Amino acid sequence: MKIKESLGSRVFDVFNTLLMLVLVVVMLYPLVYVFSASISNNALVASGEVLLWPKEITLIAYEQLVYNPDLWMSYWNTIRYTAMQVFLSLLVTSAMAYPLAKRWLPGRRIILLLAAFTLLFGGGMIPTFLVVQKLGMLDTLWAVILPSLVSTWYLFIMRTFFEGLPEELEDAATIDGCSSFQVLLRIVLPLSMPVMATIGLFTAVNQWNAFFDALIYLNDRDLYPLQIMLRNILIAGTNVQGEGDLSHLETLKYAMIMIATIPILCVYPFLQKYFVQGTMIGGIKG
Known part of the structure; x- marks a missing residue:
């Protein structure tokens, strides 16, 4: 009817x-x-x-960029920064979120309160820079990756998702002799692909578009990511080689934007099937 x-x-x-x-x-x-x-x-x-x-x-703007070695070096830097950031961020965040999803964890409430505190208050740019400097990470890829490795917001989303998984599956794996790490690796993470893909996509987009950390932590041009090169063209008004040739500056700007944007846009269709499910489950349960 x-x-x-x-x-x-x-x-x-x-x-x-x-x-x-x-x-x-x-x-x-x-x-x-x-x-x-x-x-x-x-x-x-x-x-x-x-x-x-x-x-x-x-296509002269694209020709100038494609034949410029700085573009490919910055591309490679951005790809490896993004790949390492996503892998390490998911690894560390899941390793922290899984025990926090268990009510039997000693000091669980205190840890959650301390984590929530970082949502409201941060250390500030200068103290963070001093920490990075004291750890000897200036002019290294770790200066770009480690300071923003764990997002508290993503940590809470992943913890909420883990809390919604059936405990019977974990109990069965434990009875079969799996350790807590094996339960996480073999049972929890395969069932958590929606939230893992969603957080991985957000992390990848943030790292791909990031330039400020590289701007203050990196002095070596060989370590510059793609966004620093884009910034130099858009804001500083200089070409990629710094030779002062501004004859095609306007089209060069837009060509650089296209080159920097297209790769990360191509990632989304492959993760779309996980995207809505991951954000909804991780955001409303608990």
């Missing part, structure tokens, strides 16, 4: 559809514009004549 929709329901559906279409246009227009500007004539882009579609198509 088909249920007849009310007038209010139909009006809501129409309004909701129109709103979604507007949001799609608002989100897609910047991407289309940036791509069009990156392959258009530099003078037309600088004069504001390129509004949506490219004009006088040219």
